[in-house]
Amino acid sequence: TLAANTTFTFSNQASGQTIVVRLTNTVGNFTVTWPVAVKWVGGTPPVMTIGAFSDVYTFINDGTNIYGAVVQGF
Numbered sequence: 001t002l003a004a005n006t007t008f009t010f011s012n013q014a015s016g017q018t019i020v021v022r023l024t025n026t027v028g029n030f031t032v033t034w035p036v037a038v039k040w041v042g043g044t045p046p047v048m049t050i051g052a053f054s055d056v057y058t059f060i061n062d063g064t065n066i067y068g069a070v071v072q073g074f
Contacts, residue, residue: 002030002048010035015063024054038068046070 001024013019023032029050038059040046045068049055054074060067 002026005031007033013061015061017061019059021057022054025049026052038066040068049073
């Protein structure tokens with residue numbers, strides 16, 4: 001659960017590794033910043049859902065790129 005605006009970084013992620021993160025916002029409507037290197041669908045990082053909802057982020061490292069996807073509003 002977010003308690004402040006948060007910036008994430010990745011380190012030591014192995015080729016072929018998948019990381020899944022569930023983040024829950026609060027009525028504070030905090031923001032999340034992801035590393036610039038992540039490649040998102042449409043080329044733009046998603047905006048965290050506002051209100052007390054959860055978003056589920058999936059990151060896949062293919063050895064060259066990190067691809068990010070999100071399912072929002074749980």
